[in-house]
Amino acid sequence: MDATNKIPRHVAIIMDGNGRWAKKQGLARILGHQRGVETIREIVRTSREIGIKYLTLYAFSKENWARPKREVDFLMNLLGEYLDSELEEMKTSQIRFNVIGKSEDLPSQIQSKIKRNMEETEKNTGLLLTLALSYSSRVEITDAVKSLCEQVKKGHLQINEITEGHVARELYTAEIPDPDLLIRTSGELRVSNFLLWQISYTEIYVSEKYWPDFKKEDFLEAVQEYQKRERRFGRSETSMLPS
Ligand code: IPE
Ligand code: IPE
Ligand code: MG
Numbered sequence: 001m002d003a004t005n006k007i008p009r010h011v012a013i014i015m016d017g018n019g020r021w022a023k024k025q026g027l028a029r030i031l032g033h034q035r036g037v038e039t040i041r042e043i044v045r046t047s048r049e050i051g052i053k054y055l056t057l058y059a060f061s062k063e064n065w066a067r068p069k070r071e072v073d074f075l076m077n078l079l080g081e082y083l084d085s086e087l088e089e090m091k092t093s094q095i096r097f098n099v100i101g102k103s104e105d106l107p108s109q110i111q112s113k114i115k116r117n118m119e120e121t122e123k124n125t126g127l128l129l130t131l132a133l134s135y136s137s138r139v140e141i142t143d144a145v146k147s148l149c150e151q152v153k154k155g156h157l158q159i160n161e162i163t164e165g166h167v168a169r170e171l172y173t174a175e176i177p178d179p180d181l182l183i184r185t186s187g188e189l190r191v192s193n194f195l196l197w198q199i200s201y202t203e204i205y206v207s208e209k210y211w212p213d214f215k216k217e218d219f220l221e222a223v224q225e226y227q228k229r230e231r232r233f234g235r236s237e238t239s240m241l242p243s
Contacts, residue, residue, distance in 0.1 A: 005227045008180035010054035011047065012202070014194055015040070017186025017210030024210070030074040035212035037082055046216045047127055048093060050223065054128045054176055058194050062102065062136035076107055079133070083113040087120065094126030100172035101135030128176065137196040144170035173198055181226045183219075185211045203229050 015036060022032030040057065047055045060075060090097055097117040104111070114133075147170045151157040157166070168174065179195065179202045187208045191199065205222045207214060 007051050008203075008223060008226055009052070010056065010177050010179045011052055011181045011183065011223075012056040012058070012179035012195055012199070013043070014058045014182070014184040014188075014192060015211045016184060016188055016192075018212060020186060021210035021212040029071060032210075032212055033071075033075055033078055037078060039211055039214050040082070041086075042216055043214070043219055044095070044127070044129060046219050048095070050220075052127065054130070054179075056100070056130040056132060056173075056176070056179065056195070058132045058135065058192075060101075060133045060135070061193060062105075062134055062139060063193065065105070065134070076110060079106075080110055080113055083110070083117050087117055090117065090121050090124070090129070094124045095121060096124040096126065096128045097121045098128055098130040099133055100130055100140075101133045102139065103133055105134040130176065132194065135194070137193045140171055141167075141197060167197070171197060178202060181205060181222065183207065183222050185209055185214050201231065201233050203231065 018032035018036045019029040020032070021035065022029050025031075043057075044055065059079070064075075065072060089095070097114075099114050099118070103114055106114070144167055148157065148162060148166060152159055152162075173195070178198045178200070182191075182195075182199055182202045183205045184191075185207045187206060189206060195202075203226050205225055207218055207222065209218055
């Protein structure tokens, strides 16, 4: 990795393929999720090492609640274990922990662990690690619309004053720059209701590997591929691009 080359500031990942990974080995789907946590550890560590500032991981969508209860319960337990096991590492490696999505939908003990991890890492200045949980981009945008309507109703905002900035500031990601690179594993060519507003000009990279098989070198390959891309943001030349 050429450190002098541009490292994406914000990488977002749709971690997909745990179930298919398990099936391929003749194992239960849930064991794929367990192995997927190992990949999360490796990718978080690598992100810190190469100087990525924001890493956003799609861990559980609003639509994933429709999976069998057994699988959902397993995922919630795994999340609880992850929040416990990684807290020390987050603290010592300056990771700031964050969550986007409807965290109020999550079991109360998970909500407490999230709150604890966020509070205990809030002063950290390294990587901002965001987990998308019970996340739906359409819900996020709909809630933003509702909030702006409220502000108009109260007379705090005029309709013709509403800008893209007003919308962006109502999203869960108000404090986070848009992703530079979106990675999806397991070969699916879709965005599955993830960060629809924020990825307007994000570079997309799809890996054929299932998430538990996605290793440090695969992640570095995605970053290298990103470094070769020419981002134009709709312009005809690359000069005077937004920073
Ligand atoms: C991604 O793996 C993890 C979650 C969505 C929680 P999947 O569980 O979607 O695995 P596949 O796509 O069925 O293989
Ligand atoms: C997207 O994966 C959600 C997460 C990775 C958490 P899914 O497996 O739920 O998406 P679809 O069903 O393939 O679109
Ligand atoms: Mg999937």
